Amino acid sequence: GAVVSQHPSWVICKSGTSVKIECRSLDFQATTMFWYRQFPKQSLMLMATSNEGSKATYEQGVEKDKFLINHASLTLSTLTVTSAHPEDSSFYICSAVLSGGGSYEQYFGPGTRLTVT
């Protein structure tokens, strides 16, 4: 149980285009999901908190107009990188919170590798 998927697993796009990444909780509902970014040989950096039915909360320094987050259902959150540039190339990882019995554990997706040329 507690499986989180991401699609696509990797994507290459041209500079200036937009890319949408999907994060799905496959066997549970998640009112809260998180989006992280990881550059090579670095740790995960939290980008934003995604709450179902409301606006995402972005971490300091993350441009909300560039990284659009939509959490339209209890099993799906999407991250759209708008007008992508080479410096946006990174490994994007989502997590979904499984709530139950007073416990709130984050389960992570497999990640999406974005390369902007």
Place this chain on the structure above:
Amino acid sequence: DAKTTQPTSMDCAEGRAANLPCNHSTISGNEYVYWYRQIHSQGPQYIIHGLKNNETNEMASLIITEDRKSSTLILPHATLRDTAVYYCIVRVGRAAGNKLTFGGGTRVLVKP
């Protein structure tokens, strides 16, 4: 959230126990200790968490000192598939919106 300190890297022998230390000397009373690991090019995987008592599950054991200022993750019989970066994280409370702040972690290499 309290900051954690972990060794940058460590090697261990396949089949032996791997003991991964973590210091969290500024931990607060309502903060839990979590351990995750990340195998290369994959998303992090939850391992175990605890508040005060030692915990054990099918993956590992977590030993928390009485003063809660440090903890040790124990992989009882390390296999090559346990090669990964292990993250020790302390997190406030237990609510859906509580964030995980990842530090540098410990890069563990299990050798045959």
